[in-house]
Amino acid sequence: xxxxxxxxxxxxxxxxxxxxxxxxxxxxxxxxxxxxxxxxxxxxxxxxxxxxxxxxxxxxxxxxxxxxxxxxxxxxxxxxxxxxxxxxxxxxxxxxxxxxxxxxxxxxxxxxxxxxxxxxxxxxxxxxxxxxxxxxxxxxxxxxxxxxxxxxxxxxxxxxxxxxxxxxxxxxxxxxxxxxxxxxxxxxxxxxxxxxxxxxxxxxxxxxxxxxxxxxxxxxxxxxxxxxxxxxxxxxxxxxxxxxxxxxxxxxxxxxxxxxxxxxxxxxxxxxxxxxxxxxxxxxxxxxxxxxxxxxxx
Numbered sequence: 001x002x003x004x005x006x007x008x009x010x011x012x013x014x015x016x017x018x019x020x021x022x023x024x025x026x027x028x029x030x031x032x033x034x035x036x037x038x039x040x041x042x043x044x045x046x047x048x049x050x051x052x053x054x055x056x057x058x059x060x061x062x063x064x065x066x067x068x069x070x071x072x073x074x075x076x077x078x079x080x081x082x083x084x085x086x087x088x089x090x091x092x093x094x095x096x097x098x099x100x101x102x103x104x105x106x107x108x109x110x111x112x113x114x115x116x117x118x119x120x121x122x123x124x125x126x127x128x129x130x131x132x133x134x135x136x137x138x139x140x141x142x143x144x145x146x147x148x149x150x151x152x153x154x155x156x157x158x159x160x161x162x163x164x165x166x167x168x169x170x171x172x173x174x175x176x177x178x179x180x181x182x183x184x185x186x187x188x189x190x191x192x193x194x195x196x197x198x199x200x201x202x203x204x205x206x207x208x209x210x211x212x213x214x215x216x217x218x219x220x221x222x223x224x225x226x227x228x229x230x231x232x233x234x235x236x237x238x239x240x241x242x243x244x245x246x247x248x249x250x251x252x253x254x255x256x257x258x259x260x261x262x263x264x265x266x267x268x269x270x271x272x273x274x275x276x277x278x279x280x281x282x283x284x285x286x287x288x289x290x291x292x293x294x295x296x297x298x
Contacts, residue, residue, distance in 0.1 A: 004083040011141055013078070017134040022076030024131060027121050032067050035113045039066060042109045049102050070110065073138045086142055090149025100150045107143050114139070184234045191227040194220060219258040226254045246294065249287045256280045 040063060043049040053059045069089065072082065093103055118131045201217040233247040260276050 004078055004080050007083070007141060007145065008078060011137050011144075013137045013141060017137060018076045018078060020130055020134040021074045021138060024118075024135075025071070025074040025076075027117060028071055028074040031113075031117050032070055035070055035110065035117075036063050036067050038113055039106065039109050043102075043106060046102065046105075049098070049106070052096060052098065073135070073142065078138075078141075083145060086145040087149045090146040093146070094150055100147055103146060103150075104143065107139065111136070111139050180234055184231060187227055187231045187234065191224065191231065194224045194227055198224060219261045222254045222258050226251045246287065246290055249283065249290060253280065253283045253287060256283060 040053070040059070044053060053062070072085070090103075093100070114135045115132055118128055118135065122128045122131055198217060198220040201220050229247050229250060233244055236244075256276060256279055260273070260280065263273055263276060
């Protein structure tokens with residue numbers, strides 16, 4: 001958090017300029033009411049700001065507060081108390097929901113009036129230049145501090161939201177990673193079972209049922225290949241790789257091929273075999289189109 005001394009240094013706002021503004025206090029007091037009238041005529045002419053000024057009591061209180069703020073620029077005291085008062089003004093604007101745009105727009109009314117006030121009261125060119133530079137700097141400092149208060153208040157909301165969102169996203173990512181890890185372990189267990197089933201199918205060959213044993217073993221090998229592809233895909237996902245839809249289409253194709261082999265062993269009716277063959281053809285076309293799309297994409 002910057003101090004008022006640091007802010008003054010950044011704007012090269014000197015003690016001499018503070019004295020220059022202090023010397024203008026009597027003129028500012030004589031012009032305060034006119035400035036406030038012009039300021040609120042401007043605010044009442046904007047629908048978005050006029051909504052905050054409908055209550056006569058609120059309007060009276062705000063006029064008094066803005067008058068005090070205007071005169072405070074000419075009192076020559078620009079310490080941390082002055083900084084905190086400006087920050088409070090900015091925070092109040094945030095609290096009532098006034099967009100910072102209207103604060104910036106309204107400030108030009110004060111700037112224009114102040115420069116006109118100097119022009120009318122200081123006929124000497126050098127006096128006008130010196131006083132104008134001083135009032136321009138203090139107005140810039142005021143606008144800087146008030147706007148910074150807006151930003152700080154908004155950042156508090158954003159950081160609270162960002163912190164919560166980050167924790168939720170991180171927790172979800174860890175949960176998803178855990179599920180993928182469980183899935184890999186489950187695939188390992190199922191794959192071991194498939195290996196055992198493969199050897200059991202091989203036993204059918206030696207028991208005399210050669211055709212059934214070979215076709216069943218081949219179907220089991222296809223399942224094992226399917227499990228290997230799934231595990232490989234999940235491992236890549238755990239390492240941060242992208243989801244590959246082709247693997248899952250391939251798994252379905254392998255399952256259909258195995259079903260075709262089993263259907264042949266069962267001597268199913270022709271309609272069933274045609275249906276399986278048609279399904280396999282459709283899946284083959286889908287696999288080709290997806291693979292072509294992935295090759296063409298960056």
